[in-house]
Amino acid sequence: MASPWGVWTYNRISDIASRIFFVLIIFQIPLFRVQCRSGMCTTPIQVTASQIIANQIFPQPVVKALLYPGAVVNGMFTNMTIPSWGNLFSMYNLTNINNVSAVVDLHRLEVLAGSYFTVAGALIGVLKSGRMSMFGTLLVVWGLVKEGILGKPATTDPDKTVYVYPTMVIALICAVCSVKYNPKNATRKTAAQPIAKPLKSSAKSKLK
Structure with a gap:
């Protein structure tokens, strides 16, 4: 049985990991580089936003x-300016995204689906931790591995090849550590089943 101190420490680490993961996702810290409907996306939010706007x-x-939030952080770090709310879609090349073919996303279904789960897990994980962040991040990693290492789909343009930033490792570690340990489920024992007594054979009717 896990000690209360060990459970508290693990849950504390889970809370910190959830918040770090939230910062990485919401503030759009570059995790990867992959082609999407808006051009080249470097964060799960950009992949998710391009799909949401298109559909x-x-x-x-x-x-x-x-x-x-990510646009503000990027603007402050690049040229110390706060981007305009009205020009936000122009910054992310989302104005004419409906005219872009959906084949780009169909070739990267793992990255697309994983980005959805990753963004949703980051938002929900601040209030209540779960496995959505871990599942989404693992799905994104598998999609990147399939394209980068296995070469599916094959890309000849070096500017459009998949690239994974070192921050992806941090995101993966935080996503795994954000899953909380529930001592109730770990120490739950199966209720003792009553021992069934053998049925006594019915007495034979007496012969007269």
Whole structure:
């Protein structure tokens, strides 16, 4: 049985990992470089936003609210300016995304689906930790490995080849560590089943 101190320490590490993962995703720290419908995407939010805008899943203000924190951080680090809310889609090349073929995303379904789970897991993980972040990150990693190492799909343009930043390792570690340990499930014992007594054979009717 795990000690209360060990459980508290593990859960504390899980909370810290969830917050670090949230910062990496929401502030759009580059994790990889892969071709998407808006051009070249370097974060799960960019992949998710391009797909949401193309399919009109959510209203545009929701997508802008998702992109704006990372855009502010990027603007402050590059030229010390805060980007305009109205020009946000132009910055991410999302204005004419409906005219782009969906074949690009169909070749990278693992990265696309993993990005969805990664963004959702980062948002939900701040309130309640779960396995969504880990599952999404592992799915993205597998998609990148399949394209980068196995060469599927094959890319001849060096500017469009897949690239993984070292921060991807940090994101993967945080995603795995964000899963909390539940001592109740670990120490739950199967309820003792009553021992069934053998049935007594019915007495034979007496012969008269």
